[in-house]
Amino acid sequence: MDCTKHRKLLSAYVDGECSQFESAAVEAHLKKCAPCRNELSEFYTLGSMITESFTVTEEVDFTSSIMASVMSDSGEAVVPIAKGRKKVIGFSSVAVALLAGLMAFAVMNPLEAETVASGNEKLERYVFEHVASTYDGSNEEFGVVNFGQ
Amino acid sequence: MGDALVVEKVIGGDAASYELLIRKYQSKLFSTVLHMVKNRELAEDIVQESFLRAFRKLDTLNNRSQFYPWIKRIALNMALNHFEKEKRVLDVESDDDESSFFENISSGESPEELTLKEEMKRYVRMFVDSLPDRLRVVIILREVEDMSYEEIAEMLNIPLGTVRSRLFNARNIIKERLIKQGLADGLYKTS
Numbered sequence: 001m002d003c004t005k006h007r008k009l010l011s012a013y014v015d016g017e018c019s020q021f022e023s024a025a026v027e028a029h030l031k032k033c034a035p036c037r038n039e040l041s042e043f044y045t046l047g048s049m050i051t052e053s054f055t056v057t058e059e060v061d062f063t064s065s066i067m068a069s070v071m072s073d074s075g076e077a078v079v080p081i082a083k084g085r086k087k088v089i090g091f092s093s094v095a096v097a098l099l100a101g102l103m104a105f106a107v108m109n110p111l112e113a114e115t116v117a118s119g120n121e122k123l124e125r126y127v128f129e130h131v132a133s134t135y136d137g138s139n140e141e142f143g144v145v146n147f148g149q
Numbered sequence: 150m151g152d153a154l155v156v157e158k159v160i161g162g163d164a165a166s167y168e169l170l171i172r173k174y175q176s177k178l179f180s181t182v183l184h185m186v187k188n189r190e191l192a193e194d195i196v197q198e199s200f201l202r203a204f205r206k207l208d209t210l211n212n213r214s215q216f217y218p219w220i221k222r223i224a225l226n227m228a229l230n231h232f233e234k235e236k237r238v239l240d241v242e243s244d245d246d247e248s249s250f251f252e253n254i255s256s257g258e259s260p261e262e263l264t265l266k267e268e269m270k271r272y273v274r275m276f277v278d279s280l281p282d283r284l285r286v287v288i289i290l291r292e293v294e295d296m297s298y299e300e301i302a303e304m305l306n307i308p309l310g311t312v313r314s315r316l317f318n319a320r321n322i323i324k325e326r327l328i329k330q331g332l333a334d335g336l337y338k339t340s
Contacts, residue, residue, distance in 0.1 A: 015291065015298065017298045043320060047320075050273055050288065050293065053271070053273050054180075057176050062171070062197050062200075067171065069197075073201070073204065
C-alpha cells in the first residue's frame with residue numbers, strides 16, 4: 001500500500017479540498033489501511049483543537065478613538081451613541097432629584113400667613129419710602145407707579 | 150438591526166451609526182489580527198486603521214450584509230503587509246525557520262497539572278504560535294478563520310498547491326511535537 005502518497009492528501013481531504021478523483025483514491029485507500037484511518041482521525045482532532053485553542057475572544061474597546069477619526073472624516077461632531085444616552089439619563093436624574101428636593105423643602109417649611117403678610121408690609125413700606133417722591137397721585141391705591149414724571 | 154441596514158444608514162450619511170459596527174466586531178477582529186501578528190500594539194493599530202479604511206470605502210461593499218468578512222479581509226491584508234515590511238516574506242522557503250520553531254517553545258508548567266484536553270489545547274496553541282510565519286498564517290486562516298484554500302491562496306498571493314503543502318507540513322510539525330511531548334494519545338482520547 002502506498003501510504004506516503006495518500007497521507008499527503010489526507011490533510012486536504014479533512015479540509016474538503018481534494019478533487020473528486022483524489023477523494024475517491026483516498027477513500028479507497030482508507031478502507032484497507034488502518035494506520036491511515038488513525039492519521040485521518042488525528043488530523044480531524046488536531047483541527048478542532050487548533051480552532052478551540054484560538055477561539056477565545058479578547059474584549060477590547062477602541063470605539064471612542066475610531067469614532068473620533070470617523071466623525072472628523074465625515075465632518076460631524078462626535079456623539080457616541082451609548083455615551084450620549086448616558087448623558088441624557090444623567091441630566092434627567094439631576095433635574096428630578098432637584099425638583100424632589102424643592103418639593104420636600106416646601107412641605108417641611110410651609111409659609112405662614114403672618115410671615116407672608118409681614119413680607120408684604122415691608123415691600124409696601126420700601127416702595128413708599130423710595131418711590132413716593134415720584135408718585136403723581138393719579139392712583140391712590142398704588143396700583144400704578146409712574147417713574148420719570 | 151442587521152449589518153446591512155446599518156451599512157445603508159452609514160452610507161446614507163448617518164456616520165454615527167458606524168459605532169454599532171465597531172462595538173459589534175472590534176473584539177472579534179482584534180483577536181483575529183492578534184493571532185496573526187502576535188503583537189498587541191500592532192494589532193490595536195491595525196484594527197483601528199481597518200475600521201477607518203472600511204468607513205471610507207463602505208460604499209464599495211456590494212453585499213451589505215457581509216461587513217465582517219469584508220473588514221476582516223482588510224485587516225488581514227494589513228497584517229500581511231506588516232510581514233512584508235518586516236521582510237518576513239511568507240512565500241520564501243527557509244530551513245532556518247523550521248529549526249527556530251523548536252527554539253521558540255518554552256517549557257511551561259508540568260503537563261500533569263492540567264487535564265488532558267486543556268493540556269493538549271495549551272500545547273497546540275503554543276506549537277502553532279511557534280511555527281514559522283509562513284506556516285502559522287496559513288493554518289490560522291484555515292482552522293481559525295475557516296477560509297478556503299482558494300481564499301488563502303488569493304490573500305497570500307501563492308499557488309493553491311503551496312497552501313496545501315504548507316497546511317500538510319504545519320499539521321505534521323504540530324503532531325510531531327505532540328508526540329515528542331508525550332501527548333500523542335490525546336489525539337485519540339479527546340476525539
